[in-house]
Amino acid sequence: AEADCLAIEQRVRNNLKKLGREPESISKATIKSFCRNARKLKVCRYRLLEDEFSNPSVPDIQKYLTDEDYSVAMGFYILLRAVDRFAANYNNYPGEFDG
Structure with a gap:
């Protein structure tokens, strides 16, 4: 496990250097x-935003x-989609006034 963690550390350092970071x-x-808790990670795959x-x-x-x-989260999903459509149609957000 220690050798794996050292390999990950080296990879992180190399990637940071490539990205121009310290x-x-x-x-x-x-x-x-991170290495100690990596076994608890779960991959979540979603659709592309463009497809959505x-x-x-x-x-x-x-x-x-x-x-x-999921019903509460889906309610928010529908609400946020409606706000996006409103903003696209009216060039401002609901409740936003000119002054």
């Missing part, structure tokens, strides 16, 4: 903490609206 800008303690806006998945939206665990 190689020590991420502390050794932070890298070690150009072709929303109506069946998925309907399914999640009826799911108790």
Whole structure:
């Protein structure tokens, strides 16, 4: 495990250098903490934002609206999409006045 953590640290330092950042800008303690907790990471894959806006998945939206665990989040999703559409149509946000 220690050798793996050292390999990750070296990779982080090299990547920071390539990006023009100070190689020590991420502390050794932070890298070690990341390595110690990496087994708890979970990959979450989502659709591209472009796909989401150009072709929303109506069946998925309907399914999640009826799911108790997701219904509040889906309500916010619909609300935010409505605000985006309003802003695109009227060139300002709801509740925003000229003065």
